[in-house]
Amino acid sequence: MPDTRYLITAVVVSAAVTWGLRAVPFAVLARLRTSAVVTYLAAVMPAGVMVILAAYCLRDLPHADRARVLATLLGVAVTAALHLWRRNALLSIVGGTTTYIIMVI
Amino acid sequence: MKEAFKTSLSVGLGLGPLGVAFGVLVVQAGLPWWWATIFTTVVYAGSFEFVLVGLVTVMAPLATIATTALLVNVRHLFYALSFPLHRVGSRGGKVYSTFALTDEAYALTTGRQAQQWPGRRIIGLQLFLHLYWVTGGTVGALLGSLIPDRIAGLDFALTALFVVLAVEAVRDVTTPLIALLAALTALLAFPQQMLLVAFALFTVAMLTRRAVARA
Numbered sequence: 001m002p003d004t005r006y007l008i009t010a011v012v013v014s015a016a017v018t019w020g021l022r023a024v025p026f027a028v029l030a031r032l033r034t035s036a037v038v039t040y041l042a043a044v045m046p047a048g049v050m051v052i053l054a055a056y057c058l059r060d061l062p063h064a065d066r067a068r069v070l071a072t073l074l075g076v077a078v079t080a081a082l083h084l085w086r087r088n089a090l091l092s093i094v095g096g097t098t099t100y101i102i103m104v105i
Numbered sequence: 106m107k108e109a110f111k112t113s114l115s116v117g118l119g120l121g122p123l124g125v126a127f128g129v130l131v132v133q134a135g136l137p138w139w140w141a142t143i144f145t146t147v148v149y150a151g152s153f154e155f156v157l158v159g160l161v162t163v164m165a166p167l168a169t170i171a172t173t174a175l176l177v178n179v180r181h182l183f184y185a186l187s188f189p190l191h192r193v194g195s196r197g198g199k200v201y202s203t204f205a206l207t208d209e210a211y212a213l214t215t216g217r218q219a220q221q222w223p224g225r226r227i228i229g230l231q232l233f234l235h236l237y238w239v240t241g242g243t244v245g246a247l248l249g250s251l252i253p254d255r256i257a258g259l260d261f262a263l264t265a266l267f268v269v270l271a272v273e274a275v276r277d278v279t280t281p282l283i284a285l286l287a288a289l290t291a292l293l294a295f296p297q298q299m300l301l302v303a304f305a306l307f308t309v310a311m312l313t314r315r316a317v318a319r320a
Binding site for chain 1: 126150
């Protein structure tokens with residue numbers, strides 16, 4: 001388990017970066033508004049970052065047994081399908097996770 | 106304050122339960138329950154907090170945590186363009202208002218209905234949203250510690266969250282495919298630094314795509 005000092009540092013680093021991103025732009029507003037590259041990156045980054053984070057969660061999949069691979073693929077499919085259908089984040093997450101848990105039990 | 110409370114309720118209905126889910130995840134990850142309170146109070150960054158729990162449980166290097174926070178939250182850079190910070194009066198108010206400038210706060214305060222809201226109503230709304238998140242997280246963590254054993258497979262909720270956020274964010278077909286390719290390349294080439302390498306590859310690929318499209 002991670003120790004307290006590491007956890008505190010992790011929390012402080014995360015809070016500082018997050019707050020910085022929220023507060024600093026108010027100071028450099030004018031320059032930011034005209035940067036085409038920044039505008040472009042902000043538009044395309046979210047989708048890519050989320051796909052990469054999902055892939056990161058599944059990084060052990062190549063070493064998993066067949067039952068777990070099947071459960072994971074089905075869980076992801078159910079989550080995505082539910083979300084495309086109802087657009088309710090909580091429903092999609094609960095539905096997908098329940099599917100996965102039932103499959104691995 | 107009364108009006109701020111009323112406005113906050115619509116979003117609070119989603120924020121509260123999501124906070125509970127977050128609290129359960131914190132305890133399931135093996136951390137004491139009060140870390141859920143600290144995370145939700147101090148970091149206060151919704152989806153990134155879920156990522157953070159995943160990162161600290163594998164003792165990810167601080168550089169990876171900082172980079173991930175930067176990339177997951179980079180969208181906040183643009184909230185300054187339309188968030189009505191000039192209406193928030195005091196210096197302390199401005200500090201808190203930028204700190205608590207979440208997706209939900211931004212969405213509620215920049216809509217047409219919010220154009221005449223005074224600073225106090227904006228701050229009040231942000232305080233209520235923050236309160237729902239912290240309360241949800243703490244309640245979830247306490248409930249989670251009542252469950253004697255770890256629920257096998259509950260960690261899949263984090264994967265499901267990213268799938269949901271990806272579905273929300275995707276606008277075209279090639280961007281997620283390039284991201285997937287970047288993730289697989291990073292996993293094969295640098296499994297220890299997968300996140301950092303994948304983010305870097307993806308950013309370079311997107312900038313290259315833009316340069317080619319403009320050439």
